[in-house]
Amino acid sequence: MAFISSGYNPDKPMENRISDIGPQKYDEFYPPVYCGDKSQWLYHEIIKPGVLVHVAESGDEVYTVRCGGARVMSVTHIREICEIADKHCDGHLRFTTRNNIEFMVDDKSKVDPLIKDLESRKFDGGSFQFPIGGTGAGVTN
Numbered sequence: 001m002a003f004i005s006s007g008y009n010p011d012k013p014m015e016n017r018i019s020d021i022g023p024q025k026y027d028e029f030y031p032p033v034y035c036g037d038k039s040q041w042l043y044h045e046i047i048k049p050g051v052l053v054h055v056a057e058s059g060d061e062v063y064t065v066r067c068g069g070a071r072v073m074s075v076t077h078i079r080e081i082c083e084i085a086d087k088h089c090d091g092h093l094r095f096t097t098r099n100n101i102e103f104m105v106d107d108k109s110k111v112d113p114l115i116k117d118l119e120s121r122k123f124d125g126g127s128f129q130f131p132i133g134g135t136g137a138g139v140t141n
Contacts, residue, residue, distance in 0.1 A: 031104050041054050041057075046135050047063075051115070053108075061106070063111050066132070066133070067132045068100055090106075
């Protein structure tokens, strides 16, 4: 009876069925500059440790600043990460498979202010909260 009151029709079990209740498709969250150039990237290069540029066939560029993250993060730490992404990256970031954080911007002029902001955030003991690096011949998380 509970199913019937929610709109379930046993005579037509597939009607109004929600078939996928998992996470939303990942590409819905790409930065706008990624959307038009998906799978059309010419090359990428490491500008300096932790900073990459991806160049598309159209000439669009996406700059990525990678910094170390932790496997277990507090809500406060994640909110701080989101605050940085909102401030510098139009709200866009991604986590790598090794729990690093990648902040993506569409303009080279946004890279240095982002790096300065990340380097200014330190733990009480003095170590960086968001150490930049993990690309090329470097140590990752």
